[in-house]
Amino acid sequence: MEILTDETRLTDRYNKKVKMPWWKNFLFIADLSAPERALYRRWLMAIIPIALALTLLYAIILLTLAPEREALIFVGVFFLTLLGLLVLLWRGHLQLVSATLCLGTFAGFLVGVIRFGGVRGASYPTMIISIILAAMFLRARVAVTMGIIAILVGTVMLLAESMGWYQPNLTNTTPLFAWMNGTLMFLMAATLLGLAGKSIRTILGSFRNEIRERLRVENTLRETSEYLTALHATTLDIINRREILPLLESILNQAEQLVKTEHGYMDIVINEDLSTQEQVGHGIFKTIIGEITRYNEGATGQALAHKKTLRIENYNEWEYHRPNLEYLNIRAIMAVPLLAQEKPVGVIGLASTEQGREFSTEQAQQVEQLAELAALALDNALLHQSEQEKLNERQLTETALRESQERLNLALEAAKMGLWSWNIASGNVIWSDQAYLIFGLEADEFGTGLEHYLQLIYPADRERVVQKIEQIARGAIDEYSVEHRVVDKGGKIRWLQGYGKLTRNANNQPINIAGTISDITDSKRAERALRRADFNLERNAAALQRRSTLLQVGAEVSRAASAILDSTQLGQQVVELVRLRFALYYVGMFLIDESSQWAVLRAATGHAGKKMLTRQQRLEVGETSMVGWAIMNRQARIALDVGKEAVRFNNPLLPETRSEIALPLISRGQALGAITIQSAQEAAFSREDISSFQMMTDQLANAILNAQLYDQLQHELEERKAVEEEIRHLNDELEERVQLRTADLQTANHELEAFSYSVSHDLRAPLRAIDGFSHIINDDYAAYLPEEGRQLLNRVRRAAQEMGQLIDDILRLSRVTRTELRLESVNLSSLAREIGDELTSREPQRSVTLTIDENIITQGDTRLLRVALENLLNNAWKFSGKTEKALIHVGTSVQNNVTTCFVRDNGVGFDMAYADKLFGAFQRLHSADEFPGTGIGLAIVQRVIHRHGGEIWAESAPGQGTTFYFTLGA
Numbered sequence: 001m002e003i004l005t006d007e008t009r010l011t012d013r014y015n016k017k018v019k020m021p022w023w024k025n026f027l028f029i030a031d032l033s034a035p036e037r038a039l040y041r042r043w044l045m046a047i048i049p050i051a052l053a054l055t056l057l058y059a060i061i062l063l064t065l066a067p068e069r070e071a072l073i074f075v076g077v078f079f080l081t082l083l084g085l086l087v088l089l090w091r092g093h094l095q096l097v098s099a100t101l102c103l104g105t106f107a108g109f110l111v112g113v114i115r116f117g118g119v120r121g122a123s124y125p126t127m128i129i130s131i132i133l134a135a136m137f138l139r140a141r142v143a144v145t146m147g148i149i150a151i152l153v154g155t156v157m158l159l160a161e162s163m164g165w166y167q168p169n170l171t172n173t174t175p176l177f178a179w180m181n182g183t184l185m186f187l188m189a190a191t192l193l194g195l196a197g198k199s200i201r202t203i204l205g206s207f208r209n210e211i212r213e214r215l216r217v218e219n220t221l222r223e224t225s226e227y228l229t230a231l232h233a234t235t236l237d238i239i240n241r242r243e244i245l246p247l248l249e250s251i252l253n254q255a256e257q258l259v260k261t262e263h264g265y266m267d268i269v270i271n272e273d274l275s276t277q278e279q280v281g282h283g284i285f286k287t288i289i290g291e292i293t294r295y296n297e298g299a300t301g302q303a304l305a306h307k308k309t310l311r312i313e314n315y316n317e318w319e320y321h322r323p324n325l326e327y328l329n330i331r332a333i334m335a336v337p338l339l340a341q342e343k344p345v346g347v348i349g350l351a352s353t354e355q356g357r358e359f360s361t362e363q364a365q366q367v368e369q370l371a372e373l374a375a376l377a378l379d380n381a382l383l384h385q386s387e388q389e390k391l392n393e394r395q396l397t398e399t400a401l402r403e404s405q406e407r408l409n410l411a412l413e414a415a416k417m418g419l420w421s422w423n424i425a426s427g428n429v430i431w432s433d434q435a436y437l438i439f440g441l442e443a444d445e446f447g448t449g450l451e452h453y454l455q456l457i458y459p460a461d462r463e464r465v466v467q468k469i470e471q472i473a474r475g476a477i478d479e480y481s482v483e484h485r486v487v488d489k490g491g492k493i494r495w496l497q498g499y500g501k502l503t504r505n506a507n508n509q510p511i512n513i514a515g516t517i518s519d520i521t522d523s524k525r526a527e528r529a530l531r532r533a534d535f536n537l538e539r540n541a542a543a544l545q546r547r548s549t550l551l552q553v554g555a556e557v558s559r560a561a562s563a564i565l566d567s568t569q570l571g572q573q574v575v576e577l578v579r580l581r582f583a584l585y586y587v588g589m590f591l592i593d594e595s596s597q598w599a600v601l602r603a604a605t606g607h608a609g610k611k612m613l614t615r616q617q618r619l620e621v622g623e624t625s626m627v628g629w630a631i632m633n634r635q636a637r638i639a640l641d642v643g644k645e646a647v648r649f650n651n652p653l654l655p656e657t658r659s660e661i662a663l664p665l666i667s668r669g670q671a672l673g674a675i676t677i678q679s680a681q682e683a684a685f686s687r688e689d690i691s692s693f694q695m696m697t698d699q700l701a702n703a704i705l706n707a708q709l710y711d712q713l714q715h716e717l718e719e720r721k722a723v724e725e726e727i728r729h730l731n732d733e734l735e736e737r738v739q740l741r742t743a744d745l746q747t748a749n750h751e752l753e754a755f756s757y758s759v760s761h762d763l764r765a766p767l768r769a770i771d772g773f774s775h776i777i778n779d780d781y782a783a784y785l786p787e788e789g790r791q792l793l794n795r796v797r798r799a800a801q802e803m804g805q806l807i808d809d810i811l812r813l814s815r816v817t818r819t820e821l822r823l824e825s826v827n828l829s830s831l832a833r834e835i836g837d838e839l840t841s842r843e844p845q846r847s848v849t850l851t852i853d854e855n856i857i858t859q860g861d862t863r864l865l866r867v868a869l870e871n872l873l874n875n876a877w878k879f880s881g882k883t884e885k886a887l888i889h890v891g892t893s894v895q896n897n898v899t900t901c902f903v904r905d906n907g908v909g910f911d912m913a914y915a916d917k918l919f920g921a922f923q924r925l926h927s928a929d930e931f932p933g934t935g936i937g938l939a940i941v942q943r944v945i946h947r948h949g950g951e952i953w954a955e956s957a958p959g960q961g962t963t964f965y966f967t968l969g970a
Contacts, residue, residue: 037094040094040098040137041089041094043136043137044085044089044094044097044098044101044137045089047101047133048082048085048086048089048097048101049086051082052079052082052083052086055075055078055079055082056079058075059075059076059079077108078105078108081100081104081108085097085100085101085104088100098137098138099137099138101133101137102130102133102134102137102138102142102146103130103134105129105130105133106127106130106131106134106146106149106150109124109126109127109129109130110127110149110150110153112126113127113153113154113157114157124150124154127146127150130146131143131146131147131150134146243381244268244279244378244381244382244385245279245280247377247378247381248266248268248279248280248378249280251266251348251370251374251377251378252264252265252266252280252282252348254370255336255348255350255367255370256282256350258363258366258367258370259334259350259359259363259366259367261283261350261351261352262282262283263282263283263284263285263330263350263351263352263353264281264282264283264285264348264349264350264351265278265280265281265282265285265288265349266278266279266280266281266346266347266348266349267279267293267300267346267347267349268345268346268378268382269304269344269345269346270292273294273295274295274301274304274305274344275292275293275294275295276292276293276300276301276304276346276347277290277291277292277293278290278291278293283351284328284329284330284351284353285328285349285351287328288325293322296320297320297322298320298321298322298325299312299315299320299321299333299334299335299349300335300347300349301320302320302335303335303336303337303347304337304344304347307337307339307342307344308337309334309335309336309337309364309367309368310333310334310335310336311332311333311334311358311359311364312332312333312334313331313332313358314331314332315330315331315332315333315351316330328351328353329353330351330352330353331351331352331353331354331355331356331357332351332352332354332357332358332359333349333350333351333352334349334350334351334359334363334364334367335347335348335349335350336348336349336350336364336367336368336371337371338371338374338375338378339371339372339375340375340376340378340379341379345375345378345379345382346375346378348367348370348371348374350367380741383737383741417434417516417517417518417519418431418432418433418434418435418436418437418438418516418517418518419431419432419434419435419514419515419516419517420432420435420514420515420516420517421512421513421514422450422500422512422513422514423511423512424473424510424511424512424513425511427449427450428448428449429448429449429450429453430448431443431446435517438494438496438517438518438519439456439486439488440488440489440490440492440494441488441489442722442723444723444726445489445722445726450469454466456486456487456488457484457485457486458484458485458486458487458493460485461484461485462484464482464484465482465484465498468480468482468500469500469513472500472502472510472513473510473513474510475502475504475508475509475510477502478501478502479499479500479501479502480498480499480500481497481498481499482497482498483495483496483497483498483520484496484498489706494519494521495519495520495521495523495524496517496518496519496520496521497517497518497520498515498516498517498518499515499516499517499518500513500514500515501513501514501515566707567591567602567703567704567707567708568602568603569603570700570703570704570707571589571591571602571603571700571704572589572602572603572604574589574603574696574700575587575588575589575603575604575605575609575675576605578675578677578696579605579606582677584605584677584678584679585654585656585657585678585679585680586604586605586606586608586609586654586657586676586678587604587605587609587675587676587677587678588601588603588604588605588609588612588675588676589601589602589603589604589665589673589674589675589700590602590618590619590627590631590673590674590675590676591665591672591673591704592621592631592671592672592673593618596621597620597621598618598619598620598621599618599619599620599621599627599628599631599673599674600616600617600618601613601616601617601618602673604617608653608654611653612653626639626660626662626676627662627674627676629662630662630663630664630674631664631671631673631674633664634664634666634671635664636661636662636663636664636690636693636694637661637662638660638661638662638685638687638689638690639659639660639661640659640682640683640684640685654678656680657678657679657680658679658680658681658682658684659678659679659681659682659683659684659685660676660677660678660679660685661676661677661685661689661690661693662674662675662676662677663675663677663690663693663694663697664697665697665700665701665704666698666701667698667701667702667704667705667725667729668702668705668725668728668729669728669729669732670705672701672704672705673704675693675697675700677693702729706722709721770796770797771797774793774796774797775797777793778790778793778794778797821860821861821864821947821948822861822862822863823859823860823861824859824860824861824862825857825858825859826857826858826859826860826861826862826865827855827856827857828856828857828858828865828869828890828901829852829853829854829855829856829890831862831865831866831869832852832856832869832873832890833852835866835869835870835873836850836852836873836888839873839874839877843877846881846886847884847885847886848877848880848886848887848888849885849886849887849888850888850889850890851887851888851889851890851891852889852890852891853890853891853892856890856891856892856901858901858968859968860948860968861947861948864944864947864948865944865948865968867940867941867944868940868941868944868945868966869890869903871937871938871940871941872903872941872964873888873890873903874937875905875937875938875962875964876888876903876904876905876907876962877905878907879905879907879908879909879962880905880906880907880908880961881907882907882908883906883907883908886905886906886907887904887905887906887961888903888904888905889902889903889904889905890902890903890904891904893965895965898967899967900965900966900967901965901966901967901968902963902964902965902966903963903964904961904962904963904964905961905962905963906960906961907961907962908958908959909956909957909958909959909960909961909962910956910958910962911956911957911958912955912956912957918938918954919938919939919941919942919952941964941966945966945967945968948968948969949968949969950966950967950968950969951966951967952964952965952966952967953965953966
């Protein structure tokens with residue numbers, strides 16, 4: 001039997017039926033498909049030749065045993081009729097041949113019953129052949145009718161014979177003829193039943209294949225649902241969780257559900273060499289929590305080394321397996337790396353102890369998608385924990401230092417001496433409080449590195465001090481003493497004496513330098529006074545020259561002070577240092593003028609820089625240049641090939657520029673200007689360079705702002721302001737980090753929403769196929785299925801329809817998020833009235849009083865507000881369905897001086913204890929059997945209201961109805 005394809009079934013089933021006469025409709029099946037017609041033709045091509053052969057054999061036997069003229073004529077007519085039917089079948093007259101074969105043989109057998117032997121003759125039981133043929137080729141009613149006629153004829157013949165009214169011809173009723181007739185009848189019946197049985201087996205095989213496919217689709221839908229649930233839960237963890245262990249537990253639970261296993265672990269990178277430590281373990285991995293895995297070791301190390309998912313079928317035979325884990329009896333294992341901005345932060349490991357179990361490619365892809373979100377969540381939690389640990393460590397260190405310094409304060413204050421200790425390996429320097437006083441700085445204004453100390457040294461003395469420090473750090477000398485000058489933030493120059501002594505380890509390697517720093521300004525001043533007195537005594541005759549010398553010394557001091565406090569000279573010193581240190585093509589500093597519209601060049605390097613300074617080069621604050629863009633947007637910008645980049649000022653003096661970084665000068669929330677750093681090489685900078693340069697520009701910005709504020713504030717007020725501004729700066733930096741993290745989370749949510757939208761569309765086609773084919777089976781083959789099979793089929797259809805409705809709701813929720821707002825004047829009263837009319841027309845038998853206030857006018861998007869009102873009114877209509885006299889009111893009220901819209905009903909209501917779940921997607925407060933729905937309507941309403949800048953809330957009580965209030969801020 002030919003298997004009918006799905007496309008043919010659907011096409012033929014839903015073609016328009018042709019209207020036939022009543023007698024044809026009684027005999028024939030009207031909606032035979034082309035494959036069914038071909039099947040019937042093959043059956044007839046097999047049955048008619050067999051019938052011809054059997055008829056010819058019967059004729060030969062009659063001629064041999066009992067040549068009776070009437071019987072031979074009857075058999076001959078039957079033979080010729082079959083030949084004619086075979087010819088008609090070749091010419092395509094399928095219905096004519098089917099009807100003639102079934103009705104003709106039945107009529108012939110009836111004649112045979114009457115003429116040859118009555119009910120005792122061979123013709124009477126042979127009528128079953130005609131009935132079987134009718135059941136195969138004609139409607140069932142025809143076969144039933146023929147069976148009734150056969151019974152009635154047999155009954156009449158039997159009564160007539162018993163009453164003596166009829167004497168049958170018993171010539172051919174001998175046992176031999178009875179055996180011969182029975183044998184021929186059995187052969188024909190076996191042929192017909194064999195053809196029918198083969199067809200039935202083929203149909204049942206097709207049913208089995210369809211049921212298997214349907215089960216496969218159901219499993220796919222279930223796995224997809226679990227996958228989306230895992231992504232949703234992980235996204236919520238990204239937003240809500242900050243503690244690492246609960247976050248890891250949640251991620252691992254979701255991953256184990258996706259791959260159907262109870263054995264999993266979460267490893268976290270703990271060192272720069274990518275060593276990891278197991279933080280969470282389930283199943284067989286509970287026994288190794290806390291164990292450390294080295295880079296490239298085992299599944300975890302290999303996954304981190306290659307930065308891609310690793311799937312192993314037989315772990316203990318794998319070349320990189322860890323021998324110490326063989327006792328766990330791991331069969332299959334999958335390790336998925338967690339990469340945060342291409343940086344490994346951990347690994348999700350999943351395993352199975354079942355023989356022959358493997359993790360599929362689809363499961364690996366799902367866990368990889370989960371890992372992308374998990375990496376973002378873990379990176380966020382690690383950052384939070386790191387900041388918390390740093391804060392705790394700083395508090396402990398400050399306490400220890402405070403206790404130690406208290407014991408030394410008296411001695412150090414008396415000697416004007418401060419203590420310091422430098423850890424050579426880490427580069428951290430610890431200063432005593434007295435040292436901070438000597439430098440004229442607060443503790444939080446002084447960094448932990450040695451470079452902050454070196455920056456305070458007077459430029460002429462700096463190289464000499466650096467040489468001493470390098471010698472002792474190399475171990476060339478064991479101690480040093482050096483005198484040098486420093487310039488405090490007030491611009492005053494003071495003399496200090498530094499002393500340091502080297503400490504070595506067991507291998508004679510330098511590890512630490514500790515020493516003192518003393519203020520010798522008074523001694524130096526006394527020395528200068530003594531030298532000045534000596535000089536005055538010796539050169540008393542040259543008074544005018546001495547006065548000139550004093551003026552020169554004062555001028556030098558003034559120039560030295562202005563070199564630090566003047567923003568332009570300070571900037572020039574910085575840009576030259578940056579250009580020389582990084583071998584750059586050009587460095588320039590721009591400061592905003594009083595109009596805040598132009599950035600004026602204040603410091604620049606090289607010959608071209610001098611020309612631009614002479615021309616008073618200026619750039620507009622805006623998007624016409626890299627510098628203007630950085631100032632306007634208050635963030636750094638990088639161009640890897642400025643020569644091909646349009647966002648660059650056209651400056652023929654810098655023709656070789658090919659890469660540029662523009663960094664804003666921002667201090668305490670105020671944009672002061674920007675620094676442009678340019679290179680003659682293409683792609684000379686990376687994104688990481690921005691952070692390095694930004695630290696330098698932040699320090700420069702603070703120094704410039706301090707210089708600008710110096711002439712306006714007193715010294716005491718300046719110190720206090722510096723502390724306040726530093727705290728504010730740290731808060732701004734923290735807020736900026738939070739905003740960046742929030743932006744990353746929003747991007748992940750948008751990608752997840754787009755992914756959900758794509759998955760929802762891809763699920764529609766198989767759902768339509770499931771519902772359509774189930775409907776066909778239920779209509780056409782219900783008689784072949786047991787009651788339990790039909791119930792299961794109905795459950796499949798209901799599940800497919802419910803899933804389709806759920807997909808529609810997901811798409812609606814996605815469209816609400818993506819739709820662009822088109823604000824206009826909206827009459828909510830008219831919209832509510834239209835929706836109410838639609839609800840009334842759908843259920844005219846309900847008694848509902850709908851009250852709508854007039855002229856509720858607002859600004860918003862008409863389509864989205866209609867969606868919101870439809871969901872609110874549908875809810876009110878649905879949940880008041882069990883109320884005898886339902887009341888629904890749409891109106892406005894004033895709450896806290898704000899006009900608030902509401903939709904009120906007197907339905908079943910709900911307990912306000914569950915109000916926090918009311919607007920969550922797929923959240924329901926009533927069962928689906930009691931009130932149907934998917935639980936997504938109020939989530940759509942909330943998104944529409946929030947997109948209009950409004951708020952929505954509800955007030956309710958069980959049995960007292962519900963009121964939804966909402967505002968529109970659009």
